[in-house]
Amino acid sequence: MARSDPTSAFQLRPGERIAVGAGAGKLPIELVGALVASGHRPFVVLIEGEADASSPVLTDQDHWIMPLERIGDLAARFRREGVTHLVMAGGVSRRPRLRSVRPSLGILHMAPRILASLARGDDNLLRAIVRYYEGLGITVVGAHQILPDLLAPPGVLTLRVPSARDRDDLKAAAIAARAIGALDIGQAAIAIGGRAVALEGIEGTDGLLRRTVELRSNGRIEGRAGGALVKCAKPTQELRVDLPTIGVGTVELAHAAGLAGIGVEADRSIVLDMGAVTARADELGLFVVGLVERDWAT
Known part of the structure; x- marks a missing residue:
């Protein structure tokens, strides 16, 4: 890798x-x-x-x-x-x-x-x-x-491969993440059932995931298994600072939120300790994938 x-x-x-x-x-x-x-x-x-x-x-x-x-x-x-x-x-x-x-x-x-x-x-x-x-x-x-190896490469990084339904969630979340990025609001979105259900705000990605845990617990997204978190660089992002970042904690929160996996923009996102991230995702049964533009543009 x-x-x-x-x-x-x-x-x-x-x-x-x-x-x-x-x-x-x-x-x-x-x-x-x-x-x-x-x-x-x-x-x-x-x-x-x-x-x-x-x-x-x-x-x-x-x-x-x-x-x-x-x-x-x-x-x-x-x-x-x-x-x-x-x-x-x-x-x-x-x-x-x-x-x-x-x-x-x-x-x-x-x-x-x-x-x-x-x-x-x-x-x-x-x-x-x-x-x-x-x-x-x-x-x-x-x-x-x-540290160039911090950047997420394109493709699936884990044992679990996204299904067709997961790909629909990844696309919907990526489109939403790019939209709020264009408004300089945040870098991440969550999609479940092929539509965006939660967007990152000032609370950051961890707060977004915790909010999704609450949405599941109070029945707002009851019965909709799976879903995906996607993080993308903002369209006008200053790429030398504040690149989208995930780590082991992101994987654990995504699992707690009932999500099937995580997508990050390839070559424009950081994966902290990639070996530990993929190992934890494999342990929890989640996918992690590096997305390229065709993944959300088609």
Whole structure:
């Protein structure tokens, strides 16, 4: 399943240094571990309340535990640390509280571009952040550029193969996920019986799956066995940040929700610890499949 050597996927020239903006989940830990193993010396920004500050993989490096309201101080900190590249990884469950943002020269520079985006969708905000740092001369790279094997390949990844009915659910969920993505609402949808029944909102994919558990328990989708979760990149997605991501927890929640399986957009979605994801899906009898455009366009 491996398509390239992660250790050769990303290289820095002498004198260059990469920062890792670490949010929640395992992805920042995998990234930092891979960078260190490849001989790099990353500077790690642990977002307070999100990143795993107990992980020695993160805290053994030069690091800063940053409250979101101190985001305006990052540019100066990057200059002091000699940062030339930036990768952002992991979830962030909230946005900075505007009234608590610390006044600084950096925040004044950011204000026209980033603070205005706080009132808009996540994709707008992330693209604004990328443009801001690129304007400072920092190269923004994607997690998948460092670890290409994180990307879901096309095709079925599990022992279970989607049935014709499952394929109908995958198509319906993919169409719905693309539609809400175009509105910068979310990346995921669930279809049961060939029609979309639940869409991802601000609560994220885990919240969507828990809501589906409730829908089944209260009889709103009673008697409709199976169904599929699909995650797709938004049509205007900044592909270097916030790619759709699933992990073992996603598989377990999908099973709890009574779904038959999961589809992710191939080559534009991340599967964290693919071996563990496919093994758990096989154990629970779910399918996991990498979808390409023809899977929902036909």
